[in-house]
Amino acid sequence: MKLDFAYMVMTVLPALILAVPTSLLLLGTSGIIGNALAVPVAVARLSRNPLLWMPAYLFILLMRGTPLLVQMYLVYYGLGQVLSPATMHAFPFLRDGIWYAIFALSINTAGYTGEILRGAILAVPHGEIEAARAFGMSRFLVFWRITLPRAIRICLPTMSSEMIVLLKATSLASTVTVYEVLGTAQAIRVDTFRVYDTLLGAAIVYIGMVFLLTRLLNWIERALGKDRRPLPGTTARPAKA
């Protein structure tokens, strides 16, 4: 059993590249849902009402304190046990592991990003919020127009490294029968007993995806971080968050 470059390039890599959209689908959907859910999680966590902050605290603790793989199994096998056969019959798409993977990845991201966003909301300069109040904005409007956009900009670097973590975490979906990049590589490995070609092929594809995602996130950070760029004609380094 040797590393066969021709086999890897001609057979394994095309199959893995065909699986990239599945990985990106997992990343995109759970990234959007997870980050959107992170906002109410962070707001509830910061609330003074124990009925709001206690559940949020518990949720964040659960998501951050237990392994994602356990969460994935709990969602996949647990929901499979709870959902009645009639429901499964009515919604045939529920047999597909990808929905459970998206669900698990989304709530996990919501927990991690929720905690990051909480810190960022606290870091929004108080004067800006007071100014918005003085303008007569309602509490919701202040949050929507001032606090949230400022908080997102503050935690953007942390959030983007969280997205890289999420891209890597999508590989766990292979354990619940989703044929994303790692799942496909594993399937070829089991079929052909080729260890090096398949797993190294997957490594190449993941390095490529991480590289491209990093570039994309850097571009977004630059586009959204206009306030941190030095003024034209100055050489001052942008202030750190």
Added chain:
Amino acid sequence: MAIQPDQSLWLGLAWGDTGWADEFAHGLVLTIEISLCGYLVGLTLGMLGAGAKLSLHKSLNRIGDAYTTIIRALPELLLILLIYYAGTSALVKILVFAGLASEELQISPFTAAVSALGFIYGAYLTDILRGGIEAIHRGQIEAARAFGMGGLLRFRRIILPQMIRYAIPGMANQWLNITKDSSLVSVIGAYELLSAGRGAATATKQYVFYYSVTAMVFLLLSVSSMVLLGFIERRANRGVRRV
């Protein structure tokens, strides 16, 4: 072990032949063992990596950079599979070639798990330890040099005690991460907490209950680790005045 349908689920958590508590306890012990051994391997590699990255030799810098960049870009699960399937067979070949082992040598999943986790966390710890060393005031090292201390003595007396304080928060985070990532090694057949939970869940078909129990034991491990690490951090900072 047979669970009657009318029995309470909690009876499944009895100790011994009638319940799964002893399996969970065994799994927890192995999770802690795998994490601890992996962490120690990671610390060793992290020290070497930090040394390489801070070295004055360009080639060592490049090796350190390549190590951390590649490990950070790859999913942990893929790395574990890669080290288990590809790494161990390569290692066996090297050992056989060197005449140190026979063809029948089998690397146990435990060893593979520890080396895989150690290799991954070595990369993360490299940057944390490097940051800790870089945070030390240059004058301290220069002063030690002026006293005529050699490299090893300087490291033991000046660098190590000071860098630990800077590195502890990052090191604590990586400990919490490694205890959670150790669940991934159940995929390569190493027995740990998640394997115990899966055994109970598939045998009884009570997935929700037993995976929740697994999650709770992991949470217990995380929370008790956090308490312990907070204590260690306070102790490491005992000589520093809080502003």
